[in-house]
Amino acid sequence: MLFDRCPILVRGGGDLATGVVHCLHQVGFPVGVVELAQPRTVRRRVAVSNAVYEGTAIIEGLRAERVKDVEGWQATVGEGAVPVAICDTIPDWIPPPEVIIDARLAKRNIDTCIDDADFVIALGPGFDAGIDCDVVVETNRGSRLGRIIDTGPAQANTGVPGIVAGYGAERVLRAPRSGTIRWQMQIGDPVEQGAVLGTVDGVDIHAPFDGVIRGLLHPDCPVEHGLKVGDVDPRLDAPCDEISDKALAIGGAAVEAILGWMKSRGQS
The missing domain is CATH 2.40.50.100 (RNA polymerase II/Efflux pump adaptor protein, barrel-sandwich hybrid domain)
Known part of the structure; x- marks a missing residue:
């Protein structure tokens, strides 16, 4: 892979997290995922978390495989796929990542610390950039979706689903x-x-x-x-097997944030 020396760990494998995983994988970062034993992902067809239940998940050509040890993790990465480990924390057998992304979208900081890795990204509300993590990516739909925040929080959780064809x-x-x-x-x-x-x-x-x-x-x-x-x-042609525009916007922001961080360190 292009960025073999910069392994990335994504915490959470839901549909928005999968947009991040997909974008990172597409540009050449080795990516792994840690997920709960019973993920509550609804849009399973576009989520690597479905590998927890099914063993394998394939999303737009990206293959994710459930693994249980470091051998499985490294073998899966070597095959150009994404390993998915089941754990509510970060297992100590996972090779240390350069970057950690909290993509659990819990709307609060469960246990993420800015010192967890060399560069720590968090998605959505519940985090203060510069305190809990290095940067926060905005996840709220609107003009700020995908913005990279280096100081302070993302917009507060609205608790209201986005409007689609008049339905919320x-x-x-x-x-x-x-x-x-x-x-x-x-x-x-x-x-x-x-x-x-x-x-x-x-x-x-x-x-x-x-x-x-x-x-x-x-x-x-x-x-x-x-x-x-x-x-x-409500749309009869809804793309149920495609990563959403929102997920890809967030994923693109994660790629931009990481490349910017690497540039600042003179790393490639």
């Missing part, structure tokens, strides 16, 4: 109760308003309007009442 919060499917989810539909399926998409312990989940299912939580992930478990897109 109603696009989100939520668990009607706690329990085990069973889907009757698949990502990419067209749906009509009121159709039963799945159940949680016998309680139905209905389509809020006509559209296309863009995301569904993996059925192996237990759910709590009110948890986001799916996403319906």
Whole structure:
């Protein structure tokens, strides 16, 4: 790879994190991911976190493989793929990265420290650039999406999903109760308003309007009442297998931030 001497670790493998992984991998950085044992990723078709459940995830030609030790990690990187380790922290067997990116989008700083690596990036609200990390990347849609912030925080979490074809919060499917989810539909399926998409312990989940299912939580992930478990897109041609424009904007910002840091150190 072009930047073999600058390995990067991404914490989190959701759809936005995958935009970062994809952009970094495309320009030649060796990238690995650390993810939870039961990721709550809804847009699984465009998320490396799906490798946790399925063993392998392929997104726009990028291959991610679940690994359990340093041998698997190094072998996967050597094959030009992305290793995904399961751990809620950073395993001590992972080769030390030059750069760490907190892409968990928890809207708060869980445990990221500016001293975790030579260069630390965090995505979205909950971090102060210069204190918690070196830079923050703006994740809120709008004129500042993808901005690199070197002092202070990103914009505050709005708690409101972006508007798509006039629909906002109603696009989100939520668990009607706690329990085990069973889907009757698949990502990419067209749906009509009121159709039963799945159940949680016998309680139905209905389509809020006509559209296309863009995301569904993996059925192996237990759910709590009110948890986001799916996403319906009103656009009948919604690109369910493509990394989103938002994810790519954030990924491009991460690449820019890292290259700028390398330039400042006289590194290539």
